[in-house]
Amino acid sequence: MRQISAAYNKAVKELLREKAALFWTIAWPIIWVVIGSFSFTGSAPQEVIPYIKGSITISMMVFALMIAGMSNLPASIAGDRANGLLAKLMSMPIRPYRDFIGRISAVITLSLLAAALVIVIGIAVGARFTGAGIEIAQAIGFIFLVICASAGVGLMAGTLIKNLQGAIMTGVGIAVITSAISGLFAPYEVLPAPLQMFARIYPISSAQASIVNLLAGPDMVAYNPLTSSQIALTIALSFVLLIIGTVLYSRLGWKLE
């Protein structure tokens, strides 16, 4: 337990003291919540605008979770490898899985902090949500899936890309590109058919659509992401990404050769 808490405390402190991580994970999504809430509501009826703002807030919250998992996590892994800490840890009586749990827990903490701040700012600029009780619980479940999928991608990037900047940029690149082509930044209905297909398969955009459906209303999503098959696919792929990332990290992450 002490090894897990040691890894967790170190990772949390480093993340909270890293200005770039804070900017991309917290400030950047908040900036877009503010800009989006005043610029992209267009000529929508007044009574719908709060829910459009709610939808934008949820998208940016999901983006914050993606950046935390896909960029901050690999940065932490690749950074420790590049500066020799990994070699130091390998020489110590430490179980790698404890280090892993500590790191993942730190990323979850930062993710939840970012999500909470984005939602607070969203509400402050007029976002409103519809769900209550069971919908909120379900939305939290989908948030958990976003964290799992993002952490899985982050573990893959941090394990396979040995260079610190390379790992960060790969994570950011995957987050930005997949967000752009899966309808996180643009309405699902304006995407070409192949990308609409991708948006349904990609677990993060599917989870985001589910959260929007639950908390901003079904009218805010151009398809129904809450069918049994769609939910099953989202859950399965989120865990597949996390499992692949975990297996890669445990097999290759703690190796220098």
Place this chain on the structure above:
Amino acid sequence: MFAVHVENLVKTYGNRCVLDGVNLSVLEGQFYALMGPNGSGKTTLASIIAAVRTPDSGIVEVYGSKPAQAKELIGYIPQENFSSPKLSGKENLMYFASLLGYSRIEANRLVTEMLKSVGLSEEADKRVAKYSGGMRKRLEVATATFPDIRVLILDEPTTELDPAARRTFFGMIQEIMNKKTTIILITHIGSDAELASKVGLVDNGRMIAEGTPDELKRKHAVEDVITVETAAKADNVVRVLSNFSKNGKVAESGAGYRIYSQNGGKILADVVRSLDQAGYKVMRIEMARPTLEDVFFRLTERSLQEEIG
């Protein structure tokens, strides 16, 4: 009693044999320096002893056990600065103390003592990003001085330190040695290796000589060493100097060159004259007794820094 015992160790990366049948024994409490040029295999050897890498074949024992089973006894300091610049010195040490299973109270007590022993009490709460290179290296060595650690492995610890920081660093190492900790120093700097009680010279994955610094110099380096610095480095300077050096070999040495001669005192004036005639002003010339770097050059005909002639 051997703290570290290595027998016929072999390690390859792909087709490249990095360690080729290395044998090494380090006594408990001994200060042992492994000296060799970059790429000679010494870092790989250190990392195998530290349980970071595994050998292809051979025996490696730390206090009679395989390194992976003796991790509690090993304090390994890699060449890179592994302490977190975003944490304070105290937070860094608390992290390692927690990893080793110490309770918060125990860790606090130990870390306070360790910071004091490495002279960083006043900077304990300062972020490591604000530390000098010497302070950071001392902090990192402190991570390998927890009570159970009996073998300290230092990989090129002084490479980036200025002379003052280097002196402070080795003062601290002396303190650690007083606690009977065995020290293995990996270095390519002869003056660092001179401080050890025993030195192993490594080249191309082989141990080419071993002994106390005095033994090695007596046995392998009998010539005088002449160090020459000219206003500029040039191939012509090397050509002129090669006429005066044993076997025509010239080694690079900092801002100048080093040559070896059995009658150094007699040729000094000739060296200056010849360089002057060739158009190269001699800025400094001095004759000295051989160092461990000279021993290495004598054995391999290559400099620890760069072979040029």
